Amino acid sequence: MAAQSQDDPWLVVRYIVIGLVFLFLVAAFLLWRIDNERAERFRLALLNQIVPNVTFLTSPIKSLGRILSDLKSFSNVYQQNESLKLELSQMKKWREAALQLEQKNAKLRALNNLKLSSVLFWVTGEVMADSGGPFSSSILINLGSEDEITDGAAVADGLGLVGRVSGVEKKLSRVILLSDVKSFVPAIVGPNNQEAIIRGDNTSTPLIDFVRGTSKIQPGARIYTSGRGGIFPPGILIGEAVLSSDKQVRARLSANLSQLDYVRLIMNRKSKIPAKVGDIIKNYEQE
Numbered sequence: 001m002a003a004q005s006q007d008d009p010w011l012v013v014r015y016i017v018i019g020l021v022f023l024f025l026v027a028a029f030l031l032w033r034i035d036n037e038r039a040e041r042f043r044l045a046l047l048n049q050i051v052p053n054v055t056f057l058t059s060p061i062k063s064l065g066r067i068l069s070d071l072k073s074f075s076n077v078y079q080q081n082e083s084l085k086l087e088l089s090q091m092k093k094w095r096e097a098a099l100q101l102e103q104k105n106a107k108l109r110a111l112n113n114l115k116l117s118s119v120l121f122w123v124t125g126e127v128m129a130d131s132g133g134p135f136s137s138s139i140l141i142n143l144g145s146e147d148e149i150t151d152g153a154a155v156a157d158g159l160g161l162v163g164r165v166s167g168v169e170k171k172l173s174r175v176i177l178l179s180d181v182k183s184f185v186p187a188i189v190g191p192n193n194q195e196a197i198i199r200g201d202n203t204s205t206p207l208i209d210f211v212r213g214t215s216k217i218q219p220g221a222r223i224y225t226s227g228r229g230g231i232f233p234p235g236i237l238i239g240e241a242v243l244s245s246d247k248q249v250r251a252r253l254s255a256n257l258s259q260l261d262y263v264r265l266i267m268n269r270k271s272k273i274p275a276k277v278g279d280i281i282k283n284y285e286q287e
Contacts, residue, residue, distance in 0.1 A: 120233055122264040123147055128172065135202060137177040138163075139260060144171045152231055154266040160237040160254030161185065161225060162263055173265075177257050178206055178238070186228035187238055187251075190221035198223065198238055198251050204258075205250040208241060219243045223251050233266055 125141040143149050145168050153165040155175045163183060167174035176183055183200035189208065194217065197210040208217060221241040227234025239253040 120266055120268055122266045123149070124262060124264050125173075126262055127260045131174060135181065137180040137183075137200070137202065137257070138166070139175050139177065141173050141175060141263060141265075142171070143265060144169045144173050146170055148267075149173050149265055150267060154225075154232045154236065155263050156236055156266060157255050157260060157263050159256070160239060161232070162255050162257065162260065164231060165265065175263070178251075178253060178255075179204060179257055185232055185238065186226045187223050188226045189217050189223050189241060190215075193226075195226060195228070196223075203250075205242060205244065205252055208249045208251055211249075217241050217249050219249075233268070236266075 123143060125143040125147075128140045128142050131138045131140045141155075149165060149168050151165055151168050155162045155164060161178065163175050163177040163180070165173050166176040166182075178185065178198065178200055179202060180200045181202055183198075183206070185198040187196050187198050187208075188194065189196050189211070192213070192215055194215060195210075195212040196208050196217075199207045199209045201207055208223070211217060219240075219242050223238040223240060225232040225234055225236040225238060237254050239251045239255075242250055242252045244250050
């Protein structure tokens with residue numbers, strides 16, 4: 001053993017250190033167990049020296065803890081923010097859907113304001129698609145021969161005349177709009193009820209053509225269907241006269257042809273077959 005101690009001097013140092021640590025622990029234990037005033041003062045003095053150093057050593061740990069706590073709080077705030085963004089997005093979608101529904105309801109309510117003669121009846125239809133092209137203006141509606149729709153029936157919305165039916169299938173119909181080049185509507189204009197033809201020319205303001213009488217049509221004059229020829233019932237509002245930039249008198253339509261959702265098809269209870277549009281033009285030219 002002595003030979004091993006001489007060969008390994010660090011072994012002696014380890015024994016000494018272990019002994020000192022043991023003595024220190026025994027002394028600390030006895031110091032903490034002694035219950036008298038002098039020992040208490042010594043313990044307080046010792047703690048007074050140790051605690052500040054311990055606080056200094058634990059301060060970085062506490063700072064790290066606060067940083068981790070702040071990061072957790074930031075993460076919670078971020079998650080709440082994302083959740084609020086999602087809820088806001090859903091609310092915007094619901095609001096948009098509610099506005100669209102309200103607009104549709106308003107258009108349906110407006111249809112109820114359409115006043116018709118007792119010999120007429122109407123059927124409400126929904127616009128399915130825009131079937132027009134570069135040189136035509138028409139829409140498809142979800143009513144057909146199964147719903148007793150007849151070719152040539154007048155079509156209006158809650159604001160005014162839209163066009164006429166031109167082509168009926170079993171479950172759908174095609175409607176020629178007032179802006180179409182094949183659209184000719186017998187009308188009366190202004191307080192003097194001047195007869196004229198509202199002729200489509202692929203613009204949003206059809207021409208007021210074939211005007212009868214010597215009076216000049218004034219801008220702002222109201223335009224209604226005349227009922228001439230039996231295609232359109234009389235008294236349906238078309239719009240008002242306006243003077244275009246090329247000095248032509250045109251009709252500013254009451255109905256917004258670009259925003260049609262629901263329309264009413266107006267038919268005669270007597271089931272009278274309306275005249276052809278071409279016949280109306282011939283009659284105007286002959287008279």
